Amino acid sequence: xxxxxxxxxxxxxxxxxxxxxxxxxxxxxxxxxxxxxxxxxxxxxxxxxxxxxxxxxxxxxxxxxxxxxxxxxxxxxxxxxxxxxxxxxxxxxxxxxxxxxxxxxxxxxxxxxxxxxxxxxxxxxxxxxxxxxxxxxxxxxxxxxxxxxxxxxxxxxxxxxxxxxxxxxxxxxxxxxxxxxxxxxxxxxxxxxxxxxxxxxxxxxxxxxxxxxxxxxxxxxxxxxxxxxxxxxxxxxxxxxxxxxxxxxxxxxxxxxxxxxxxxxxxxxxxxxxxxxxxxxxxxxxxxxxxxxxxxxxxxxxxxxxxxxxxxxxxxxxxxxxxxxxxxxxxx
Numbered sequence: 294x295x296x297x298x299x300x301x302x303x304x305x306x307x308x309x310x311x312x313x314x315x316x317x318x319x320x321x322x323x324x325x326x327x328x329x330x331x332x333x334x335x336x337x338x339x340x341x342x343x344x345x346x347x348x349x350x351x352x353x354x355x356x357x358x359x360x361x362x363x364x365x366x367x368x369x370x371x372x373x374x375x376x377x378x379x380x381x382x383x384x385x386x387x388x389x390x391x392x393x394x395x396x397x398x399x400x401x402x403x404x405x406x407x408x409x410x411x412x413x414x415x416x417x418x419x420x421x422x423x424x425x426x427x428x429x430x431x432x433x434x435x436x437x438x439x440x441x442x443x444x445x446x447x448x449x450x451x452x453x454x455x456x457x458x459x460x461x462x463x464x465x466x467x468x469x470x471x472x473x474x475x476x477x478x479x480x481x482x483x484x485x486x487x488x489x490x491x492x493x494x495x496x497x498x499x500x501x502x503x504x505x506x507x508x509x510x511x512x513x514x515x516x517x518x519x520x521x522x523x524x525x526x527x528x529x530x531x532x533x534x535x536x537x538x539x540x541x542x543x544x545x546x547x548x549x550x551x552x553x554x555x556x557x558x559x560x561x562x563x564x565x566x567x568x569x570x571x572x573x574x575x576x577x578x579x580x581x582x583x584x585x586x587x588x589x590x591x592x593x594x595x596x597x598x599x600x601x602x603x604x605x606x607x608x609x610x611x612x613x614x615x616x617x618x619x620x621x622x623x624x625x
Contacts, residue, residue, distance in 0.1 A: 302517075302521040302581070302593070303521060303523075303581070305518060305521060310349075311471050311475060311518055312467050312470065312471045312474075313345055313349055314342060314345050314346075315471065315474045315475075315478075317338055317341060317342075317478075319410045319411060319413065319414035320334065320337045320338055320341065321334070321338075352380075355380075356379055356380065356383070359383045359387065360372070360376075360383065361386065378396075380392075380396045381393045381396045381397060381400075384396060408453070411449075411453075412446070412449060412450070412453070415445075415449040416441070416442050416445035416446040416448075416449050417442070417445075419432050419442070419445035419448055419449065420432060420433060420435070420442040420445045423445070427541075431444060432444050432445045432448065468522055468523075468526050469522075469526050469530060471518075471522065472518075472519050472522040472526050472527065472530055473530060475515050475518045475519050476515075476519060476530075476534075478515055479512055479515035479516065479519070480565070481511075482504075482507075482508040482509070482511045482512045482515075482604070483508075483512060483564070483603075483604055483607035483608055484611070485501070485504065485508060486504070486508050486604070486607070486608035487607065487608050487609075487610070487611025487612075488611065489504070490608060490609065490611065491611045491612065508604070508608075509600075509601055509604045512600050512601075512603075512604045513597045513600040513601060513604075515600075516568075516572070516596055516597065516599065516600035516603075517593060517596055517597060517600070519572060520572060520575065520576060520579070520581065520592075520593065520596040521581055521593075522581070523576070523581040523582035523583075524576045524577055524579075524581065524582035524583045525582045526582075527572060527573055527576045528573065528576070528577070531569040531570075531572060531573050532573065534569055535566060535569055535570065538562075538565075538566055542555065542559060557612070558612075560610060561610050561611055561612050563610070564603055564606040564607035564610055565607070567603060567606065568599070568600075568603045568607075571599050571603070572596070572599070575587070575592060575595060575596055575599065578592070579592035579596075580592055
């Protein structure tokens with residue numbers, strides 16, 4: 294790689310590579326509205342990753358094959374300045390004006406498709422939070438005529454506007470969005486491990502084979518991608534998560550009747566706050582925008598060790614099966 298391991302890690306986490314493969318969440322979010330989800334959801338997930346891989350590999354081959362040899366005769370270090378808009382600028386350099394115009398049109402239209410998909414899926418997530426008791430009950434209301442949780446939809450729209458305001462560029466926003474989405478994925482393997490440990494009798498229409506290895510490995514990969522996002526992103530992203538967690542605990546603690554429930558929930562989720570705090574400390578000390586006190590690749594190795602320890606902690610502190618059954622009944 295032109296910029297070594299740091300360049301690869303930065304491209305994966307903040308350069309848009311991982312963002313290109315994060316179209317999985319909407320598939321799972323609408324699983325309850327799909328016919329035969331046990332069959333169709335795995336197919337949709339596999340096809341999503343496979344098609345994305347093929348398309349982006351072809352795009353990279355096209356880019357590498359189109360760069361004029363003279364521009365990289367002395368290395369790739371100046372390529373970002375020469376081709377700030379890679380495919381558009383290469384098309385201009387090759388004299389293909391119509392293709393450059395098509396690339397610009399695609400850059401405008403493509404995000405709208407992604408936005409529409411998430412505008413469809415995110416209200417379901419908000420609705421699920423509200424039904425589970427971790428968000429305001431007002432968002433459980435569903436419009437009778439359309440079957441859509443309209444309040445959750447309006448909240449999603451407001452948040453989508455809010456989150457575009459503080460970012461100076463598309464690349465800065467992609468870095469934060471990628472880290473946030475990977476964080477949401479990182480919870481899944483620990484949740485699955487905790488359910489297998491505490492609720493082995495729970496029905497599992499879809500079961501992952503080899504999860505004893507794939508579970509911790511997937512969490513380690515997610516932790517590395519988050520760490521590679523850099524201190525500039527994690528300092529406030531994880532800090533905000535910790536602050537919101539503290540605000541939620543303080544809000545619920547006002548109701549004395551919920552103290553026992555709150556204490557149990559805090560014990561079951563404290564691993565996540567520990568993960569956030571340790572990743573922030575490591576990011577501050579590491580080489581990805583930090584002080585550089587822990588050199589490469591040892592900072593990444595330490596991130597993997599932290600992830601493995603947190604995985605074991607989280608898997609052992611999940612809610613007991615009796616409480617899971619009780620909360621499921623309350624949500625229904």
